Amino acid sequence: MSYKPAIMSASLGRAWLHEFDHKVQEASKAGFKGIEIFYEDLDYVARKASNNDSPSPKQLLDAASHCSEVCQQNGLDIIGMQPFLFYEGLKDRAQHDALIEKMKLWLQIVKILKTDIIQIPANFLPADQLIGDVDLIASDLRELADLGAAETPVVKFAYENLCWSTYVDTWDKLWNVVKRVDRPNFGVCLDTFNIAGRVWADPASPTGKTPNADADLARSLERMAKEVDITKVFYIQVVDAERMSSPLVAGHPFHTEGNPPRMNWSRNARLFMYETERGAYLPSEDVAKTIIFNMGYKGYVSMELFSKSMSEEGEHVPGEHAQRGIKAWKTLAQKLNLN
Template identity: 30%
Template sequence: MRTGIATVCLSGTLKEKMQACAIAGFDGIEIFEQDLVTSPLSPEQVRGMAADLGLDLDLYQPFRDFDGVTPDLLKANLRRAEAKFALMSRLGMDTILVCSNVATATIDDDGLRAEQLAQLAGLAGDHGINVAYEALAWGKYVNDYEHAYRLVEMVDHPNLGTCLDSFHILSRDWETSHIEAFNPEKIFFVQVADAPKLSMDVLSWSRHYRVFPGEGQFDLAKFMGHVVRAGYTGPVSLEVFNDVFRQSDVERTAVDAMRSLIWLEEQSAQWLAGNAPEGTPAAGGAHRRRYPMELATLPKVNEPAGFNFAEVKADDTAQLEKLLGQLGFEFEGRHRTKDVQLWTMGQARVIINEQAASHTEPSIAALGFDVDSPVIASARAQQLKAPVVARKVQADEEVFQGISAPDSTEIFLCQGSPDGTAAWTHEFGEGLEHHGAGTSAVIDHVNLAQPWQHFDEAVLFYTSALALEPQPFAEVPSPSGLVRSQVMETTDGAVRLVLNLAPVQQASGHKTYQEHIAFAVDDLVATARAARDRGLDFLQIPANYYEDLDARFDLEPGFLATLKELNLLYDRDADGEFLHFYTATVGSVFFEMVERRGGYNGYGAPNAPVRHAVQYDSLHP
């Protein structure tokens, strides 16, 4: 699959955008007209730079408001078009995007539109230019991709074809299977963009909220499957208008964009394999049908089987050590060659890392996941543009396969064990690899705060590299604003990762992103009592919360009194119950202890505003 991206997706100058696209590995680019108009580079210099970078110049865009106009305006439009065709010749480009008219169309007549498009195609042909006609979702008279294609067929000119844009099609819920009936020689270009499902006018949705494939909710694999079946062989190019992307680091955004196309290519291949056309044998195996566009796939991996460990980095570890001890964790010792500690409770393992931690407040630094094959999982992640994290090891030490997440959290892919043990723990003391076997404490979930400019990138990263499934996102109120929360989890819930786009909280003049690790136990009340006896500083829950809790659930008075006594929070749904408590925050980290009863699969979301408010008060006494 030939990959492309529109320069409008990225921040920076045209030169910076082109360099970033080449670094990310794109085959070609679309030049957005404004990027060229504002650039000090001449068209000839842009052409030469593209050649030096190994980039094709695939599409010049957009040419707006051409069709359905009066004769006088048509004359002016043709003059404008001829100037652009001459410019494209200087650039060495041969395809221009023409959008269906939004602003100046006054005549709703397909015959007239076809006649005017025919004149445009003839003029384009004189200059060796192809016109890709696209139906904008908010076009005045033409807003349906099938309507645009019918006009192309009516004109029947070799230099006029259509452009298929996933956003304009899927935002209107148009059926995509009809693409397969299109003449592939008349599909001149394909653009893809994802988006969250929003209730708003389509123009605003398009201009501000498009995201890269895998970061939204559109069924792009199905869309691409129909495009492939139609016989299209040209570029698949990203056209994403997004306020965040156009403020973010250009090289990083380009890599994220490339990752999204790699992921989409794999997802599209899987859709084709599992959805044979009607009247053909079931897809898959030796009978898989081949299409003119070849779709590459990645090394296949299963979703993680569970958390292997969580790592917290800190300069001064005294508070962390005290907190873990109060929760009931056991200190297992220091690593024999590294300045790190191991603490365990059952199968929940926490590493305290003091290496290169000068002036570092406690923060979550790394997560380990149990996977079937760390080497294969790492190879997949690297093909998805994940940066490699290397750690120095000596003889007889575990070699972890490490990659870096968008928020710089280090992700280590560990060899899973059926009994939940970890062989690497012997590096902290002989026999520890079997310590805690048979007990029930595990890491239940980890909550990571995401910088605003990398939130969507993180969703795609964990989806594509770790096979976690994004759940519907939620917004949680806090005293400093709404917190967008995105749960990523495995099918069985063995791995639960919560990504929060949290407001920046101010503490003593420093910005603090709060994150936490949650541990599941069988008996939370007993765990809380034991922790209290060890002197644990619980997050103090207001009495008003328990009055509201009683009104909502009509709890048994003795049970309600126990919850209040121990600062426990409670939630219940049709499947079960959820008990949990929080510790005070150390640096940017706090801990949560939970007990899941029955089939409860949530996170106590109704209690999140209470937690945010109490933590806010602790930072603003």
């Protein structure tokens, strides 16, 4: 496999508004070859099938069987399941232990889904709930890696920096953690939005950019190409975002008190690549070129999206998002001559 397009199930519409089966059908019809399963989709399938707002482990496993079958029928590989949230660096160690038990169920789920990757977004709980000790963060994640290594087949973990994460908000910090974890089945998911959205963009600024955006990003990408081991890049996500017409601060329609501006931006205004007519402005192609050409990545390229548009009602929503996503993939593949 060189490059194949994938999409995240949540990118096609919200789980509680849009049926999983319909979203998968639309993704397949558009031409996608793979899909990231969002846990909320699986949970919603379990709730609906069981008429239970708190599905049992067995009901979740049954839902995983259904989701796996639907994807198989529609010719889609499941490239991973995400997001395993709010895990590493917790002050509340009882909650840590509870999440370890939850992970044991996730390990059963991914086996049924016939995938071998679980994605972990870097923790973005408030700082007063976390311990910002990189050694503890790495130790917590190593514990998961060792659980996954004991499985047959081995389960891999793709750690992802979010541009608003409390401590691990850049690829540099992400890579530092991965090196400390030091396990063959623990690597990264590199996301063009979360890389450019931290170093280059600032939705709270009138310019939409950080003060030395272009120079800082160029230096950052150069270092990333030199430092990150490509065998640790388990898959990539390519995505853009809308430039805000006014700074995303208090009073802005997307502002939510207590959330960092970049979180509010991410949840409301991401776009597929090249959607300039919708306001896309990030240098996402530059990031993708670095990962693909300078670092030598080959594998699935996931067209990820989070946006207010996913919460629109109507059966047309998954199909529209699938078509937007595959158009972005085709443009990227043509511009970068991917095959």
